[in-house]
Amino acid sequence: MTTSDPAAAERNALRALLGMVSDELGAPLAPEWERAAWVVPRSAFVPDRVYLGDGLEPCDRGEAPDTWLRSVYADDPVVTQINDGVEPGDGERWPSSSASAPSIVFRMLHMLDVREGHQVLEIGTGTGWNAGLLAHVVGPDRVTTVEVDAALACGAGERLRNRGVRAAVITGDGAEGYVDSAPYDRLVATCSVRSVPRPWVDQVKPGGVILTPWESPWFCYGLLRMVVDGNGTAAGRFSPHSAFMLMRNQRTDLRIFRDVVRDDHRPDESATGLPPWRVAGDDPAARFALGLRLRDVWCTWHDDPDVAGVASRLWIATTDATSWAAVDWDGKADDRFTVWQHGPRRLWDEVAAAYAWWLRNDRPGPGRFGLTVAAQGESVWLDDPGRPLSPGGG
Structure with a gap:
């Protein structure tokens, strides 16, 4: 040109x-x-x-x-x-x-x-x-x-x-x-x-x-x-x-180490076989569906977090910053991941349940979902308005 x-x-x-x-x-x-x-x-x-x-x-x-x-x-x-x-x-x-x-x-x-x-x-x-x-x-x-x-x-x-x-x-x-x-x-x-x-x-x-x-x-x-x-x-x-x-006016300005995680938090430790990239990776259909099920939950990746034995970490938190979870990958095993959870909600459990729901329903893409706005509020549904989604993971 x-x-x-x-x-x-x-x-x-x-x-x-x-x-x-x-x-x-x-x-x-x-x-x-x-x-x-x-x-x-x-x-x-x-x-x-x-x-x-x-x-x-x-x-x-x-x-x-x-x-x-x-x-x-x-x-x-x-x-x-x-x-x-x-x-x-x-x-x-x-x-x-x-x-x-x-x-x-x-x-x-x-x-x-x-x-x-x-x-x-x-x-x-x-x-x-x-x-x-x-x-x-x-x-x-x-x-x-x-x-x-x-x-x-x-x-x-x-x-x-x-x-x-x-x-x-x-x-x-x-x-x-x-x-x-x-x-x-x-x-x-x-x-x-x-x-x-x-x-x-x-x-x-x-x-x-x-x-x-x-x-x-x-x-x-x-x-x-x-x-x-x-x-x-x-x-x-x-x-x-x-x-x-x-x-x-709908923005959420949250950062993990500024707003969510505190030095005095003592998270519970567990393990999962669900790879974190299945729920927050390159599959837009899965990520879209989880976003509809977990309307107040967000996530961010932290690669090379300067933690011994951790190659990558998926952070998960509620938008009110009261609950969080982290899923660690050691860079080697693809069938076992360390999970940390803190707060009144077990966020990784909710994410895993939402992902299992998505699999049970034949991995629906965005086109199978809809939304109704009525006087009493919003309702998200799958396939038709008669199948509303309950909030949460299950």
Whole structure:
């Protein structure tokens, strides 16, 4: 890619991206979304500074235009903000906002099934590109988008205006929706949630659709598509796609040695034959199912923990930091692992029971699970709403 003819380079890059998106979706991109991609190109919404690589190193459009353009037109997410917009200095860098991978953007727009004239609420404006695509299809003044970060909302609003897009950008808590423009035909979130906010259901018309990325403390994965009925209830199924940043007011900022484990804790020791990587490894179906069963349990790996005889350790803890467990692998045996458990709950026992339940039910993937939101709360189910999951491992 060269900057000798920037306009031609961008056209070629966008054309190539649309081909990659169609390949990823397994079908040509719908004509209305392809037209939208040309009218509101991604490059008009991604900010001039992005953060690349595992180290989240800044890349400025003015200083490295070729690198910037390649990142914008790759079918990958692009980090657009770190540390909630606070300069980290020499401290830890972590992503706090990003432009989602284009293929998942268009997959979600397809799943949302928006039509011209629909009233749409978007939760999580980010760069504003998704709102621009939506507005191109549903029409002017039909999209309301809510962003909790005032700086992000301001930047997105300016980019939308510069492209002539008429959409309402609201700075506020997306969990509350935006009642002033309700009711909506469609509601889409571009951040993941661990629980569906009740205002979303209340602000969507009967027959309307809610589409949101999903996360449990155990595993960030999945999309949830729900349809609202006329009785204040929404229900729908998960699908095995995506991982999004968590809605800010649902974050859990916990660290094992800062918040969970204390020097005076005396954990109980036992052993297990269940390899910890079976429950927290590379199988997304198992991890997704455990996340639904154990809604307040999270885990993290600690390789080479500087403990004699331990090559790797899986830490498990409750989100209220009252119970924890650790499972140690010595790097040799694959059929015996040391277990440590502390607190009122035996967390490894719960995890093992949830995994055994998953095996007994033929290893269900995300598509076999669903969720119902009613006045009395949420209910997760397997295969149909008549098979609700009881909380816990068994």
